[in-house]
Amino acid sequence: MSAAHDKKFFNTFMLVLGVLILIALGLWALARVVAVDTQEANVHADPAMQAAVNDRIAPVAKVAVSGQDNSALAPAKPQAAAPAAEIGGEEVYNMACVACHGAGVAGAPKYGDKGAWGPRLAKGGDTLHKHAIEGFQGQAGFMPPKGGRVDLSDKSIMNAVDYMMAAAK
Ligand code: HEC
Missing domain, CATH: 1.20.5 (Single alpha-helices involved in coiled-coils or other helix-helix interfaces)
Known part of the structure; x- marks a missing residue:
């Protein structure tokens, strides 16, 4: 080099x-x-x-100062839940009940099974409505309140009960 x-x-x-x-x-x-x-x-x-x-760049927290107008700091009110609409019996059944009552899972009286429904029909529609809405622990198993769909209105659940009762008559 x-x-x-x-x-x-x-x-x-x-x-x-x-x-x-x-x-x-x-x-x-x-x-x-x-x-x-x-x-x-x-x-x-x-x-x-x-x-x-x-x-x-928004501040992570806001401070409410007493004696000042703090209304802008109030957390947004949750939207009032719309009153659950009434849904027809067959539709509710297919949404919320068929999982257990379609095949008779876990002791659920099977849809259209007159033998399983007979003694229940004898309790009367009002009792069955009540048991479906509030839940029911019977001999055969546990019926969860509203079949687990507590978002559905009471009337919708009653429609589904009526729909199942009609099939078992
Ligand atoms: C997770 C399973 C399950 C789902 C979902 C379910 N059920 Fe049930 N249901 C049961 C079981 C189990 C029984 C039987 C309880 C017993 O008598 O021991 C029952 C019983 C009933 C009875 C009879 C109650 C009585 O007093 O004899 C009605 C009425 C009923 N269900 C309605 C419904 C309706 C309406 C839906 C849908 C909205 C629904 N069920 C969804 C499990 C279910």
């Missing part, structure tokens, strides 16, 4: 480095030219972007 050889290498190396720096600056200038009209309007002032930023 001679000193002249080193010098030649150093010069070439610096030349390449310089060219790369020029290319990088050129690309940066080109990007500015392309984005100068669009970046502000399409990125920085985009409402979605603004909202995202506001969301990120």
Whole structure:
């Protein structure tokens, strides 16, 4: 390795480095030219972007100060649950009852099985309505309240009971 050889290498190396720096600056200038009209309007002032930023920089907690109007701090009231609509018996049965009563699972009286339903029909419709809505622990097993679908209205469950009773008469 001679000193002249080193010098030649150093010069070439610096030349390449310089060219790369020029290319990088050129690309940066080109990007500015392309984005100068669009970046502000399409990125920085985009409402979605603004909202995202506001969301990120929002304080994690708010302090209610006594003697001031703190109504803005009140947690949003949960939407009042819409009164459960009344649904027809067959539909409710297929949604909530067929899982057990369709095949007679776990002691459930099977749909249309007159032998299994006979003694139950004898209790009267009101009792069966009550047992279906509130749940019932009998000899055969446990009937969960509303078949587990407590979101359904009482009337919907009664419709399903009537639907099953009609099939067992
Ligand atoms: C997880 C299973 C299961 C689901 C779901 C289910 N039941 Fe039952 N149901 C039972 C069992 C088990 C019995 C029998 C309880 C006993 O007499 O020991 C029963 C009994 C009944 C009885 C008779 C109660 C009595 O007093 O003899 C009615 C009426 C009834 N179910 C209605 C319904 C209705 C309506 C639905 C749907 C909304 C439903 N069940 C969903 C398991 C279920």
